[in-house]
Amino acid sequence: MRRAQRRREAVQGYLFLAPALLIIGAFHVWPALYVLYMSLFRWDILQGAFLGLRNYQHLLVDPDFLRSLVLTLVYAVGTVPLEMAAGLGLALILHQRLRLRGLFRLLYFLPYVTSQVAVALVWGWVFNPSYGAANGLLAAVGAPIQRWLLEPGGIIAPDAPPSLALTAIMFVTAWYYLGFHAVVFLSGLTSIPTELTDAARIDGAAGFRLFRYITFPLLSPTTYFLLLIATIGATTSFNLIYVMGGGGQAFGCAGNPLGTTQVAALFVFDRFWCQTELGYASAAAFTLGLVVLALSALNGRFFSRRVVYAA
Amino acid sequence: MRRRPARVLLYAGMLGAGLVTAFPFFWMLSTSLKSEAEATSFPPSVFPVEWLFTNYADAWHAAPFGRYFLNSAIMAVGQVGLGLVTSSLAAYALARIRVPGRGIIFAALLATLVIPPEVTLIPNYIAMQRLGWYNTYLALIIPFGASVFNVFLLRQAFLQLPGELYEAAVLDGCGHLRFLLRFAIPLSRPALAIIALLTAIRAWNDFQWPLIVTDSPDLRPIQVGLTIFRSDVSTNFQLLMAGSMMAVLPVVVLFLFTQRQFIQGIARSGIRG
Numbered sequence: 001m002r003r004a005q006r007r008r009e010a011v012q013g014y015l016f017l018a019p020a021l022l023i024i025g026a027f028h029v030w031p032a033l034y035v036l037y038m039s040l041f042r043w044d045i046l047q048g049a050f051l052g053l054r055n056y057q058h059l060l061v062d063p064d065f066l067r068s069l070v071l072t073l074v075y076a077v078g079t080v081p082l083e084m085a086a087g088l089g090l091a092l093i094l095h096q097r098l099r100l101r102g103l104f105r106l107l108y109f110l111p112y113v114t115s116q117v118a119v120a121l122v123w124g125w126v127f128n129p130s131y132g133a134a135n136g137l138l139a140a141v142g143a144p145i146q147r148w149l150l151e152p153g154g155i156i157a158p159d160a161p162p163s164l165a166l167t168a169i170m171f172v173t174a175w176y177y178l179g180f181h182a183v184v185f186l187s188g189l190t191s192i193p194t195e196l197t198d199a200a201r202i203d204g205a206a207g208f209r210l211f212r213y214i215t216f217p218l219l220s221p222t223t224y225f226l227l228l229i230a231t232i233g234a235t236t237s238f239n240l241i242y243v244m245g246g247g248g249q250a251f252g253c254a255g256n257p258l259g260t261t262q263v264a265a266l267f268v269f270d271r272f273w274c275q276t277e278l279g280y281a282s283a284a285a286f287t288l289g290l291v292v293l294a295l296s297a298l299n300g301r302f303f304s305r306r307v308v309y310a311a
Numbered sequence: 312m313r314r315r316p317a318r319v320l321l322y323a324g325m326l327g328a329g330l331v332t333a334f335p336f337f338w339m340l341s342t343s344l345k346s347e348a349e350a351t352s353f354p355p356s357v358f359p360v361e362w363l364f365t366n367y368a369d370a371w372h373a374a375p376f377g378r379y380f381l382n383s384a385i386m387a388v389g390q391v392g393l394g395l396v397t398s399s400l401a402a403y404a405l406a407r408i409r410v411p412g413r414g415i416i417f418a419a420l421l422a423t424l425v426i427p428p429e430v431t432l433i434p435n436y437i438a439m440q441r442l443g444w445y446n447t448y449l450a451l452i453i454p455f456g457a458s459v460f461n462v463f464l465l466r467q468a469f470l471q472l473p474g475e476l477y478e479a480a481v482l483d484g485c486g487h488l489r490f491l492l493r494f495a496i497p498l499s500r501p502a503l504a505i506i507a508l509l510t511a512i513r514a515w516n517d518f519q520w521p522l523i524v525t526d527s528p529d530l531r532p533i534q535v536g537l538t539i540f541r542s543d544v545s546t547n548f549q550l551l552m553a554g555s556m557m558a559v560l561p562v563v564v565l566f567l568f569t570q571r572q573f574i575q576g577i578a579r580s581g582i583r584g
Contacts, residue, residue, distance in 0.1 A: 006409070012487055013410030020401035021416070023457035024423060031434035032426045038434060086328075093325050098318075104325050106570055107332050113566045113573070115516035117534040118555040121541060122339045125548055133338055136354040175331065183574055236427040239518050243538060265429050272433050273523060282433050289430040296425055 032289065035282045043279030055283035064259065065284060068267035069291075074161045075170060075241075075263050076234035083174040084226060087181025088219075092211075094182065095189045105186070108179035116176065120243035123172045124149060127244075149244055152260045163260035169244050176240065177233075181226055188222030189215070228299050235292050238265040264288045339559075343367070343552035350549040363549070370553035373544060375528050379536035380561075382451075386521070386532050387514040389452035391507045397457040398506065402465035403491045407477065420459045432519070439524050450524040451532065455514065461506045464576075468502035469495055505576035508569055515562050533558045 039055050042048035059065050090108060094101050111119060126133045127148035135145040151164035162170065192215065200214045216223075245261040262270065268288060272281035342350055343366055344359040370376070404410055405417060435454060444450040472495060480490050496503065518534040525531050531539070537558050544550045566573060 009408060009487075010410055013404045013408035013413075016400040016404035016408065016487070017410070017416065020397040020457040020462060023397060023453065024420070024459060027435055027438070027454035028423050028426060028431060031431035031438070034434040034437075035430055038437075089324070090328055093321050093328075096321055098321060098325060101325070104329050105574070106567075107329050109570070109574060109577075110336065110563065110566070111332060112577075113512055113516075113562055114559050115518070115534050115537075115562070117516075117518050117537050118339075118559045119335065121537065121551060121555050122335045125342065125552065126335060126338055128548070131351050131353050131355060131548070133334075133355055139354050175335075178328075179332065180577065183577055232425075232427065236429050238429070242519075268429050268432075269519075272436075278433055278437075285430050285433060289427060292427050293425055 035286050038279055039283035039286050041279045044276055055280050059283055065267055068262050068264045071161055072235055072264040076231060078162060078170040079173045079234050080230045083177045083181055084230060087178055088185050090182035091185030091189055094186050108182050111176045112180045116239035117243055119176060120240050124244050127168055166261045169241055169261060173240055184226055185222060188219050192218045228296060231295055231299060232292055235295060236265050241266055339552045339555055342549055343556050345549050347547060347549060366549050366553045370550045373550060374540045378528060379531060379533040382530060383515050383532040385448055386451045387511045390455045390514045391510045393452060393456035394458060394461055394510050395503060395507060398461035398465050399496060401462045402469055403495060406466045406469035408487060423459055436523050446525055446527055446530055451521055464506060465502055468499040472498055505572050508573055509576055512562050
């Protein structure tokens with residue numbers, strides 16, 4: 001009797017789980033496996049000959065793909081620390097009892113709810129080489145005007161990444177995610193027990209020392225969590241780069257100018273959508289997935305020892 | 312109590328960051344009201360000389376924006392509706408029903424979070440073709456009809472319901488489904504509201520997926536429509552900015568009315584689009 005009841009409950013539980021598991025399984029898990037299968041074939045519009053690992057062999061010597069990986073790294077290194085540091089700074093400011101802080105918190109968060117397409121179009125207009133506000137500002141202070149999103153020349157050395165175009169996109173990326181980091185950091189700050197900071201103050205810690213030895217260590221779970229998702233987000237970033245990467249003029253399939261904004265996600269999209277080399281694009285996508293996985297694991301290994309959890 | 316100069320610096324930092332954040336929004340609004348001649352003059356004017364609200368009507372008529380909005384709304388409502396049903400059921404099962412293998416299912420769901428969308432994009436595109444869903448609302452709704460984040464968020468809410476409540480309900484002959492509908496869902500309204508909000512805004516702002524699974528204006532949502540509008544109006548920047556304003560406005564208004572729940576939801580779940 002009891003057993004039958006248990007069984008009935010289990011069946012009911014599985015029925016409850018079925019719709020969600022079916023959708024997640026079919027459109028999230030299965031494709032991650034199927035992409036590996038596709039990557040083993042020549043696959044243009046239709047499935048073609050079995051190639052084994054040849055797509056991967058080509059990838060490893062494809063200068064465009066290798067460059068896209070370098071650019072992805074540059075993009076991640078150029079955006080993640082910046083948006084996190086600035087976000088933490090803003091969170092520390094918002095944590096003080098300042099007037100209008102609620103209003104500013106709202107304002108900082110606004111970019112994050114706006115669509116990346118609209119944001120990219122507006123920034124593309126700001127960076128317009130002929131009529132843009134960015135050049136207006138440069139002209140006002142007497143500096144030479146720039147081509148911004150159309151400029152393939154590097155900002156450090158003419159041929160080295162990041163190009164001015166990619167730098168501008170990195171700036172917009174940091175602008176977009178800044179408020180998100182500030183809000184999550186702020187919620188981390190408010191969850192630090194005040195007894196701990198009060199005790200440290202009584203012991204004479206204040207200002208930077210208080211932050212360095214008490215606040216920052218206690219914030220480390222939040223920092224670690226943000227670092228992880230920001231790294232993954234930057235590694236797979238697409239919309240902003242795609243819409244702005246065409247110099248704000250046309251579709252940025254190739255990641256113009258001269259491919260200096262073609263990060264890995266754009267490379268995958270270019271081979272898949274613009275060149276219809278689905279097998280080859282799948283190999284690139286799967287490789288990108290492995291990179292993301294490795295980054296998550298690396299992040300976990302490196303930081304798990306440094307994370308401090310408050311009791 | 313605190314020294315004055317430090318306070319001034321804090322305010323300066325807050326204000327400076329606010330200006331940087333607000334500038335593009337201001338610039339979008341300002342440009343959207345300028346004449347074509349004024350928009351394409353250099354150096355640009357800060358405020359429009361003459362406020363041309365007609366730009367909005369012009370932009371609206373220059374592309375099927377009404378249709379784009381409708382498509383985005385259908386997509387958002389569909390994803391929210393389906394998502395609430397699937398995640399409520401699944402979260403309830405994970406929180407309240409003794410299902411064998413519950414721990415494994417939970418861990419497996421957690422593991423799927425490391426799969427980036429780029430990896431699933433191409434096979435899902437093929438799947439839409441094979442299912443005959445290409446260029447239909449099904450393609451825009453069903454694949455996003457369940458989210459691991461939503462299941463986790465709701466599970467947390469269901470776990471916080473008092474256990475005595477369920478025991479009392481069972482004594483009255485109440486089964487799981489009835490308990491879910493009569494008690495668990497009404498008592499978890501804040502969590503459900505967060506999920507609905509996040510899903511709706513995400514759907515409204517989605518771009519890459521609708522771009523590849525639709526190829527007719529009848530199905531295209533607003534974000535895809537906007538990029539096509541850009542190629543259509545090319546140098547009419549005031550129209551492009553008016554179009555962008557229209558695409559942004561519904562979400563901004565929704566956000567302003569619900570910001571408290573919204574920001575709490577983000578802080579708690581850490582969803583990064």
